[in-house]
Amino acid sequence: MVLPRPAGWLRLASLLAAALLVAACGASASPGNPPGFGPRSRLITPTPAVAATPRPASSPVGISPYTVVRTYADARGRTITLYYGRAVGRRGDWGWAHIIGKHLKGEWLDGGPITTFGVIGVTTPEAVQEIIGRAVREDGQPDDVARGRREYRLPVQNGRYEVLTVVGSDGAIITAYPDGPREVRR
């Protein structure tokens, strides 16, 4: 399925729809956004918004890739946004749908190496969101990987693994998955 790129007004409508979804699911009201949250995220609460979570990544029912699933603030107060993104089983997949499909369920469709959150004992979508949030909050010095893109790493299981979260230049989470430690074993 190919999702057409919506115009700016449609993206705004998606955000509003996400806010309504959160409200409909009874999410608690936020006392206010943390420092650094921009105008886009003011439309929703920065607390967990899990309305989009249960839907299978490969669901034939389309969700706008612009739907905000959750927002985080990193150690420097920068807004990190987890969009629904997409998972159609090919290159260019990204965001929450991609993380759930490839890196939680292990839907390996287009080649290359893969790890899934199961190797570190993280087995539910909610737990994945939590550990991504920890990586973003606790890595005070994320690697700068060209033109504002950042890579947050969280050591887990006594350093046997790290949770790696890649964030795009405008703060959108591109992907997240467990990796081996940065220190190369021989």
Place this chain on the structure above:
Amino acid sequence: MSGFRLRVRLDPAPDHRAQLAAYPDDDLWPDFAVVTSGMIAIDLGPHAIGYRHGRLTPLPAGTASPAAWLPDYLGGLLHRLASAVRQLQPGQSTTAHLLDAPAALTFTREEDDQVTVSYVSAGRRIYTVRVPLAEVRAAVAGALDEFLTALLAINPRLAGHPDVVALQAHRAALAGSA
């Protein structure tokens, strides 16, 4: 046979290709790296890095097997590769991690301008080759050239995109010193 060889294939999703074609009237979202997704094939000495069903598979260098093509956010990966090689100082190591896979290329430059290139998967060194620095620079410059040629064929106006400008600068620096 070359000791270190890279092949790249720009292969964006149809809607991302449409974004690229419409630039600068449309912005690239969610990120240049995602919109310029594709594949990379890596040869280290006699080996090609290959995977079948997510597991490392021995393949000969130069193979035409689809298993040798690793998917990634190619534009982002090339930033990393170029930076890693350009920053390589004698006696030091740098790493270029794939964006969407637990794998990386590490480069260690010796005093004699030989470079040890290793493919690291999930924290373990899998294959290693020792090649001249000039060969490493040429391999990355060639990959950048392949990528940029394919990208600008979609839309020449992408030459003005800040990421493309940066990648062109990497290519010029690496080719000039190769």
